[in-house]
Amino acid sequence: MVAEKVMGPCRKEVTPQLDLTSAVKKLHVLSSKDLGKLIRDAKNGIIKYTINGSSIEINVENLGRLLVQHIKDIVPSLKPDEQHFKNLLSGLKLLHTLCDIASHHSTLARVFVEDMVVQQEMLNTIFNMIRALSQLGKKINGLSQMVLYSALLSNSMYLLKAFISSEWKDIADVLLAHPEVVDFTTAALTAVRLTINLLQAKPTTQCINSRMQSNNEVYCLFHLCESSVQFIQSLCKQLLFRERLVEKKELCGGGAVFRLVQDTLNLPQHDDPILESVVNRLKAKVLSIMLLLCQAESSSFVDMASSTPQSKGFAQATVLKVIEELDTMCDGDLKSQTNGLLLLNAMKLTEIFSGASGFKIFIVRNLTELLTRVLSQPQREFLSTWCSYDPEPAEEEIVVDFNPTLAAGHVLGLTSEFNVQHSTWSNCQAPQTPYAIQRSSLLVQVLANLTCYPEEDNAGFINGFLECLQTESSELPGGAADRTDAARKNLCIYFDFNTSFN
DSSP, X not given: OHHHXXXXXXXXXXXXXXXXXXXXXXXXXXXXXXXXXXXXXXBTTEEEEEETTEXXXXXXXXXXXXXXXXXXXXXXXXXXXXHHHHHHHHHHHHHHHHHHHGGGOHHHHHHHTSOHHHHHHHHHHHXXXXXXXXXXXXXXXXXXXXXXXXXXXXXXXXXHHHHTXXXXXXXXXXXXXXXXHHHHHHHHHHHHHHHHHHTTSHHHHHHHHHTOTTHHHHHXXXXXHHHHHHHHHHHHTSHHHHHHHHHOHHHHHTTHHHHHHHHHHTOOOOSSHHHHHHHHHHHHHHHHHHHHHHTOSSSOHHHHHTSXXXXXXXXXXXXXXXXXXXXXXXXXXTTOSTTHHHHHHHHHHHHHHHTSTTTHHHHHHHXXXXXXXXXXXXXXXXXXXXXXXXXXXXXXXXEEEOOHHHHHHHHTTSOSOOOOEEEEEOSOSXXXXXXXXXXXXXXXXXXXXXXXXXXXXXXXXXXXXXXXXXXXXXXXSSOHHHHHHHHHHHHHHHHHXXXXXX
């Protein structure tokens, strides 16, 4: 098994003299193809390489073994300094390249595929890097540092794919075999949240507002951030991984997940269509992470969220942000596919928490006015949005095909362009329920949850709903009589429409 392989027996480490700093500086600029050619041409396992008139000779196997130790030694002294970040990112780029080509070169395979000591060292080094980055994030200044920090985080995370497997299940198995997996995940969530906050930090917003050419750095920053969020999401899609996370109260009580969701939903929209698309995807992905945790079977994430005053406070603040996001989207065109996945994820979370006894009163207090506004819309508008037979499927999840080596090369100035490839992902082969039907069904479920109270409080939502309809000072459009009549007609048609699908 992959996990057994990584946790395998120790062997004596080889420690020849080698100037790793010089080696990294000269070799990190090479592509996989060029470095692979050097290794193929090596005589007796010795690379001979000349750059800018300077020649070096390096033993390939020793380079592979000691590069991990070199990176490990840099991490404890890592500072929020541009040169420190570049040095570490250069080492990570070279390590990624060596891992990428290891399967084609027996010398490297002995190090990265067969040597259990090196693999264990790499795993521990990644854990240490993520922890260090989670503590440095608040000290980052300037756009260049922000991009370097985000590149370090994504490259550290995706190094797991480089040396373990391209399959997320294999990666999850290795992490679950490590005793510090929950601490690692908490640190990763914290570091990712800090990259989210960099997207709305002053240097970023100034660059966006200036519309200067340096926006290329901003695009890079946003895409790097998305790749890190996607890493966490991909792990949470693995059943055993999310089960382990939900079992640990620290993850919920400490608020790591909730804070990530809150800060992501705080991201503003942008006029730039590229940035707007990334923001919508980021919001949909973090809501997906929370949804996945809510789907854990061994323990209830929602029950755990209400188990202490602190965790309940985090959960309520997060649910409030979800409702605010719904409120904003309901003011726009809900029929558009532009943010369809974001809308569905927000509605699914609202449905889950509206059905939880510990959160119903909170949901009623904060959601009733929005639901009243939806249900009292002019009939034509309401029917086209909530009673539509539009067969179009829901928006598919967009996956970033992240290449750590190319990303690091761009950030280090080795390439002028940073092209991001995307693909779509679906977790089912069966035809999808149309987007319009999913949207309508989720609203029914929320309404059902809010009207199915215990006997002593079964009128909570209904009373609030009627009060909103009748309040003349309400911000809702029209007079009380018009709103009430519209809501009555809409509800009759709406329930007839949904009954036809049962």
